[in-house]
Amino acid sequence: MPSHINEPNVYIQLRDKAEAQLQAGTASAASHWSVGVDALRLLHRLSSNPDNAEDALKLLHELQVHQVELDLQNEEIAANEQALVEDLSLYRALFDSAPLGYFLVDIEGNVIQANFAAAELFGIERDELEGHPIETFLLAQSRPQLLGLLQQVTQSGARGSCLAETAGSTQGSRYLQLLASLSPERKHILLVCRECANAG
Structure with missing residues (x-):
């Protein structure tokens, strides 16, 4: 496990991975994305005006990327938690026996x-x-x-x-x-x- 993690690189990699999954259509369907009512109203209002439609699409894309990033982080947290449980079980068994x-x-x-x-x-x-x-x-x-x-x-x-x-x-x-x-x-x-x- 590295002792120092370059955080900006981690965020860039996370965003790149989220973007790639969205483009490839492989983003997890189990994420149950939910955009708040206020955000949906804002998107609808922006997309209804041709001058703002491009901004609305960009905003929607950012929301999607952010959601996929959160899903990827949750997957990593779950994987890390499972690895910690397995490590703890191993060390407990070594101690006991x-x-x-x-x-x-x-x-x-x-x-x-x-x-x-x-x-x-x-x-x-x-x-x-x-x-x-x-x-x-x-x-x-x-x-x-x-x-x-x-x-x-x-x-x-x-x-x-x-x-x-x-x-x-x-x-x-x-x-x-x-x-x-x-x-x-x-x-x-x-x-x-x-x-x-x-x-x-």
């Missing part, structure tokens, strides 16, 4: 989203993670390391990591390596978790 544990937390460490691997690492259901401070799922002695990591990443913007031990679940506690990075808007932190053999 990643082989490593992913957490999206706010600056205070409250879990906004977690994937299935993250829930499995902590031995609980995914919806039990969301909305809770992430440190509450760690043993008390591991909490300062995680909170320090979150603070360091928030302040410096640099990536960081720490080791922590999960609070006991039915599978017992686990040692985890947590890697953190700050989002570009500096409002969220992505934590990636993986199990390691021990805290050493």
Whole structure:
């Protein structure tokens, strides 16, 4: 996707495309053009006078071109919206099915989203993670390391990591390596978790 779009060129291209569709008779019939009553009266009045008939035709043509331009813009908006929906669905599936544990937390460490691997690492259901401070799922002695990591990443913007031990679940506690990075808007932190053999 280009980072800069030359707007005058976009409008010229749009107008040229609309003109071409009108000339070729391929403008969308589904547009249901509607010209207001006042505009129709003006067109009728102008076209009734031979001195103004040419102006009326030009005005009608401009209205038609403008309508086709709007139709083309609507088609593009719909196509872009569909592409965004597909992209969002893809990234959601990648997040959910990643082989490593992913957490999206706010600056205070409250879990906004977690994937299935993250829930499995902590031995609980995914919806039990969301909305809770992430440190509450760690043993008390591991909490300062995680909170320090979150603070360091928030302040410096640099990536960081720490080791922590999960609070006991039915599978017992686990040692985890947590890697953190700050989002570009500096409002969220992505934590990636993986199990390691021990805290050493």
